[in-house]
Amino acid sequence: MEVAQQDVLTAPEKQTVTELSGSVALLEALLVEGVDTIFGYPGGAIMPIYDALYDYKEKLNHILVRHEQGGIHAGQGYARSSGKVGVVFATSGPGATNLVTGLADAQIDSTPLVCITGQVFAHLLGTDAFQETDVINITTPVTKWNYQVTDANEIPEAIAKAFYIARTGRPGPVLIDITKNAQIQKFDFKGYTPCNHIRSYRPKPIVRAQFIEQAAQVINEAKKPFILWGQGVLLGSAEQEFKTFVEKSGIPAAWTILGAGAIPTDHPQNVGMLGMHGNYGPNVLTNECDVLIAIGMRFDDRVTGRLDKYAKQAKVIHLDIDPAEIDKNVQTHVAVWGDCKETLPMLTELVEAKQHTEWLAKFDEFTRQEEEAVINAELNPQTGEMTMGEVVEQLNHLTNGDAVIVTDVGQHQMVGCRYAKFNNTRSNITSGGLGTMGFALPAAIGAKFGAQDKTVVAIIGDGGFQMTLQELGTIMQSGVDVKILILNNRFLGMVRQWQELFNERRYSFVDIQSPDFVQVAKGYGIAGKCIKERDELQSSLKEMLDHKGSFLLEVFVTKENNVFPMVPQGCSVSEIRLK
Amino acid sequence: MSTEINKNISSKVLPSGEDLGGAKQEYNITVYTENQIGLLNRIAIIFTRRKINIDSLNTSPSEIESIHRFNIVINETEDVVRKLARQIEKQVEVLKVYYHTNADIIWQEMALYKVPADIIAEKASVERLLRENGARAVVIRKDYIVFETTGHREETDNLINVLQPFGLIEFVRSARIAIIKDSDGFNRKLREFEKREPGEDVIENEYLNQRDKVFTM
Numbered sequence: 034m035e036v037a038q039q040d041v042l043t044a045p046e047k048q049t050v051t052e053l054s055g056s057v058a059l060l061e062a063l064l065v066e067g068v069d070t071i072f073g074y075p076g077g078a079i080m081p082i083y084d085a086l087y088d089y090k091e092k093l094n095h096i097l098v099r100h101e102q103g104g105i106h107a108g109q110g111y112a113r114s115s116g117k118v119g120v121v122f123a124t125s126g127p128g129a130t131n132l133v134t135g136l137a138d139a140q141i142d143s144t145p146l147v148c149i150t151g152q153v154f155a156h157l158l159g160t161d162a163f164q165e166t167d168v169i170n171i172t173t174p175v176t177k178w179n180y181q182v183t184d185a186n187e188i189p190e191a192i193a194k195a196f197y198i199a200r201t202g203r204p205g206p207v208l209i210d211i212t213k214n215a216q217i218q219k220f221d222f223k224g225y226t227p228c229n230h231i232r233s234y235r236p237k238p239i240v241r242a243q244f245i246e247q248a249a250q251v252i253n254e255a256k257k258p259f260i261l262w263g264q265g266v267l268l269g270s271a272e273q274e275f276k277t278f279v280e281k282s283g284i285p286a287a288w289t290i291l292g293a294g295a296i297p298t299d300h301p302q303n304v305g306m307l308g309m310h311g312n313y314g315p316n317v318l319t320n321e322c323d324v325l326i327a328i329g330m331r332f333d334d335r336v337t338g339r340l341d342k343y344a345k346q347a348k349v350i351h352l353d354i355d356p357a358e359i360d361k362n363v364q365t366h367v368a369v370w371g372d373c374k375e376t377l378p379m380l381t382e383l384v385e386a387k388q389h390t391e392w393l394a395k396f397d398e399f400t401r402q403e404e405e406a407v408i409n410a411e412l413n414p415q416t417g418e419m420t421m422g423e424v425v426e427q428l429n430h431l432t433n434g435d436a437v438i439v440t441d442v443g444q445h446q447m448v449g450c451r452y453a454k455f456n457n458t459r460s461n462i463t464s465g466g467l468g469t470m471g472f473a474l475p476a477a478i479g480a481k482f483g484a485q486d487k488t489v490v491a492i493i494g495d496g497g498f499q500m501t502l503q504e505l506g507t508i509m510q511s512g513v514d515v516k517i518l519i520l521n522n523r524f525l526g527m528v529r530q531w532q533e534l535f536n537e538r539r540y541s542f543v544d545i546q547s548p549d550f551v552q553v554a555k556g557y558g559i560a561g562k563c564i565k566e567r568d569e570l571q572s573s574l575k576e577m578l579d580h581k582g583s584f585l586l587e588v589f590v591t592k593e594n595n596v597f598p599m600v601p602q603g604c605s606v607s608e609i610r611l612k
Numbered sequence: 613m614s615t616e617i618n619k620n621i622s623s624k625v626l627p628s629g630e631d632l633g634g635a636k637q638e639y640n641i642t643v644y645t646e647n648q649i650g651l652l653n654r655i656a657i658i659f660t661r662r663k664i665n666i667d668s669l670n671t672s673p674s675e676i677e678s679i680h681r682f683n684i685v686i687n688e689t690e691d692v693v694r695k696l697a698r699q700i701e702k703q704v705e706v707l708k709v710y711y712h713t714n715a716d717i718i719w720q721e722m723a724l725y726k727v728p729a730d731i732i733a734e735k736a737s738v739e740r741l742l743r744e745n746g747a748r749a750v751v752i753r754k755d756y757i758v759f760e761t762t763g764h765r766e767e768t769d770n771l772i773n774v775l776q777p778f779g780l781i782e783f784v785r786s787a788r789i790a791i792i793k794d795s796d797g798f799n800r801k802l803r804e805f806e807k808r809e810p811g812e813d814v815i816e817n818e819y820l821n822q823r824d825k826v827f828t829m
């Protein structure tokens with residue numbers, strides 16, 4: 034694709050229409066790739082790019098964050114809510130090293146990102162120059178691909194490859210490190226052509242019909258089949274194909290936390306959440322089903338518990354785009370490699386239309402037991418103090434399941450994922466694989482830019498909020514509308530829960546103190562409120578949601594509440610505890 | 613694994629619950645890659661992340677200039693090796709990965725031995741020992757001679773023991789290189805692949821030697 038002539042002409046360098054600096058070429062490339070938002074933080078080694086950006090303010094919305102970690106989490110939130118590639122700018126040295134947590138998070142949660150880091154001049158590489166770090170080697174383990182540009186001529190192809198690699202196949206983060214001389218250097222820019230092929234890279238394995246047939250046969254013979262779905266369904270934009278498969282096959286389906294929302298929470302065949310703090314039925318019945326159909330999920334240890342006691346009675350069918358995931362944790366009987374947007378319709382065609390009424394009813398029995406033992410007390414507590422669950426439940430009533438919920442990491446995350454209602458895809462944004470405290474606030478900022486028409490609510494614990502609260506400054510300056518709901522239990526709750534259950538209540542350094550969050554928000558010009566009484570909950574949540582612009586609502590909840598059910602470490606999914 | 617030089621891997625069907633672990637043994641992992649800076653590290657960290665020691669690593673251009681071939685030797689179970697192979701193959705610039713036991717390959721290591729010339733000249737027994745061990749002289753100087761031999765580890769080790777009493781000055785051994793017994797059509801497929809899609813040149817940093825000519829701030 035050629036860059037439009039008028040775009041080239043707006044460049045500050047006008048010797049000729051093709052003589053562009055590396056920086057301008059980069060920005061032109063971003064425009065062709067459909068980038069509209071960039072999260073970034075300037076510095077010495079990326080100054081030429083920022084200088085060029087000055088003339089692109091109308092076309093590229095740059096959000097100045099307060100810390101590069103905030104920038105990359107915002108990029109992740111943007112990518113997760115929009116389905117597009119998140120773009121992040123950072124300078125060299127500490128700017129680039131501050132991206133590492135977000136890169137690791139994006140790598141493990143398969144989030145498409147293109148991060149551009151400035152780097153010292155090419156002739157200074159290896160001299161321990163000011164703000165020089167070996168970013169390529171630091172980020173190699175946490176990127177799908179990375180590349181260092183030392184000459185402007187490399188920029189168009191490097192950026193094209195970066196976007197192609199980030200968004201195709203199993204998505205992931207890509208980092209392009211550009212030395213300052215390459216940003217400044219003028220070169221003969223021949224236009225920008227997006228990449229659609231790299232000879233050594235096969236984003237999608239070839240789908241082979243015989244394995245679809247074998248999978249269908251196993252499913253058709255099954256008495257108690259069970260579907261587990263993960264984020265692969267969302268990443269493949271296969272929500273509709275998945276729903277059709279689920280409905281035709283009549284099979285109960287449970288989700289990983291990153292898969293939530295692919296079909297609505299209240300879909301009759303949606304039997305709930307898998308894993309350590311998931312629902313009772315899906316966990317126990319994993320060890321009772323006769324066929325397990327895993328779709329776009331990777332059998333994470335938080336989902337499987339003890340592997341030697343995981344679904345041993347079942348034939349496992351695994352649909353995945355990444356061949357390396359097959360048999361990584363759980364041995365498959367039939368592996369269906371490919372993009373589930375392609376494989377699911379093929380499978381749907383071959384499976385018999387059924388209704389597993391009795392089998393589905395079995396999940397209902399477990400739901401009743403879970404309600405009795407856990408859910409009722411969590412959602413309708415008879416105690417004086419509020420629970421996290423009831424706050425989320427009230428939020429459900431007010432948002433009707435249409436909000437984008439961004440959670441941080443800890444007890445509130447598990448409660449949020451368990452009890453929030455998700456009507457829509459891409460509406461549960463959380464740090465799943467890495468469990469990054471501090472994720473939610475910046476990710477919510479990014480999520481709002483990626484889904485402007487949605488209400489975005491960040492549910493955050495008192496611990497995680499203090500890890501990236503500087504991003505309130507980003508909210509202040511950008512004017513983005515994010516609802517911040519802090520569930521404050523005055524503890525690092527998840528660690529405290531483990532210390533209570535497994536370390537004889539030896540609460541070692543988990544009683545975290547917090548500032549007056551409302552005052553902190555006020556300092557940033559953000560409205561806020563703190564409540565401790567139940568009778569204020571509904572009206573305050575409504576006030577938060579109705580407020581024009583960002584709002585921080587701090588809710589004091591029970592100090593020592595535990596998240597149940599729970600699969601304790603070293604136990605199997607069927608040994609899940611209700612209390 | 614498939615012998616196609618591409619990443620279009622076919623699926624498989626396994627009987628449920630088949631044990632794929634097994635005992636640890638030497639495995640030879642063969643990796644065909646693009647010739648790109650940083651790829652050695654990207655492959656190496658797949659092992660270091662799991663605290664697996666690489667016993668031997670050879671990387672050099674294949675018969676196609678733009679395609680490099682790695683030979684990596686580790687001591688592990690097949691289950692672990694299979695997972696490693698898939699993780700390596702997943703890398704963007706990796707073309708294909710195979711793994712084999714020692715029984716499936718023909719392999720060699722080269723060794724060089726530097727010994728004092730006068731001792732070799734004086735003692736005929738040394739000459740005989742060298743001949744017995746298949747060594748040949750590559751450099752003959754007044755003060756020292758460099759011998760070379762190729763073979764398996766025990767063969768090259770054996771010659772160290774032989775030469776040690778005669779004042780061995782220096783010894784060096786190469787990494788293992790291996791030919792796969794069942795590699796029908798490798799060369800043809802590689803050449804066809806390169807013809808169909810020529811590789812890219814590696815771009816190095818051209819500015820490292822211009823430090824004094826560039827004014828920067």
